[in-house]
Amino acid sequence: MTTLRIIAFGYFVALMIAASLNYIPGLTDEDGLAFGIFALDIFDDALHVASALWALAAGLISHRASRIFLLLFGALYLGDGVFGLFTGYGYLDLGIFTNPSAGMSFTLVRVLANLPHLALGGFALFAGLKLDRA
Template identity: 60%
Template sequence: MSLIRRLCLVYAAVLLAVAAINYIPGLTDDSGLAFGIFALDPFDDALHLASAIWAFLAGLISNRSARTFLLIFGAAYLADGIFGIFTGWGFLDFAIFTNESLGPEFSFLRLAANSPHIGLGAIALGAGLTLGRRV
């Protein structure tokens, strides 16, 4: 199995773990914040679960499907994280469309809340662009 396909399987495992955060005792505080930083609602859980299934299937199917997943997922999650820093809301969960912008903020909490999407997105996009050349 190629590296790009194995990376998709790693993403599937990570995204599945993220979808499970709300259901593991001790990982959310009394106000429902995961690790005391960000809130994950059932829609977020469904989005992460759907992304995990997509990553898993892409990793099993072919190098081309794995590259497609990494490029689209990477671009979408990276952009969502950047939007979160500059508006306080993401677009993948439609929050940017239903909430007024909070404006840009570079506080620790805002950066911490958006860094998972920025990190996962940047790595996926970079891998899709670089590893995909070999596909």
């Protein structure tokens, strides 16, 4: 079992937890915001489950599949997080198509709302590029 395969399995777990946030009592407030910061809808849940299954499949298949997952997933999620800082919405959940741009903002709430995608995407890219040891 290689480091990248283990990391892919870790992404499976993390993404399944993200997909379940709306369904755990007490994690969302009366406005439907997870941790009082961001709203997750069915598109977000579907994205997280699909990404989790991709991570699981990559981890089960091979080191090479895990590296490809980490590189592609990392680029997509990191880009989505950066895009979220600039527009208020991401492209992976189709938010940019259903909402007008909220403009660029680096407020604490906007940064925290995009931090999961920035962190997950950034680490995945780092792992795929720098931790590639078969």
